[in-house]
Amino acid sequence: MMFAAAALALLVAVALALVRAVLGPTVFDRVLAGNTIGTLAMMLMAVLGFLTGRPEFLDLAIVYGLLNVIGTIAVLKYFRQGSLGAASDDAPNAGLRE
């Protein structure tokens, strides 16, 4: 019962974050909403594992979290520089490249 309540709350939170991801005026709002949905999905997986009596879901939650943060940072690097291969602004010799 308590797991069902927590899962319900997490689903409501995912729905609200989804509203922001659809409405978000800037692309960073959408990325932020996606990151939040990822965190909520990790929690939802953990809670669902307990709800159905299969705590093996925690392994999936850990892998999903790792992929989530890598995906967020990759998308951000793309939106900041326009390509995934560009050197970052604060690299030691960033200004030296043509």
Add this chain to the structure above:
Amino acid sequence: MILDALSWLCLTAGGFFSVVGALGLVRLPEFFTRMHGASVTDTLGAGLILLGLVLQAGFTLVAVKLLFLGIFIFFASPAATHALIKAALARGEKPLLAREDASSKR
């Protein structure tokens, strides 16, 4: 019995803070304040839900996995937030207060 009650408390409080953070994500006026709402979900919401689950798991491998999940969120969420803010500032997003200052000086 006491553990069940504590677990109830942590899980409902975690769900509450998750919803509040997501509500802030929808209701707050602009990007940098929305990030404040999202951080509530990432810290207090996730932390309390994980604590409630750990109380249900007891001293098992499941609790260790939950602990790893918590440590991972503890380190990864600020890193992602930092990258997000740096990217937004680099692309010319201005915080709301900076915009108001600039307009009131004129």
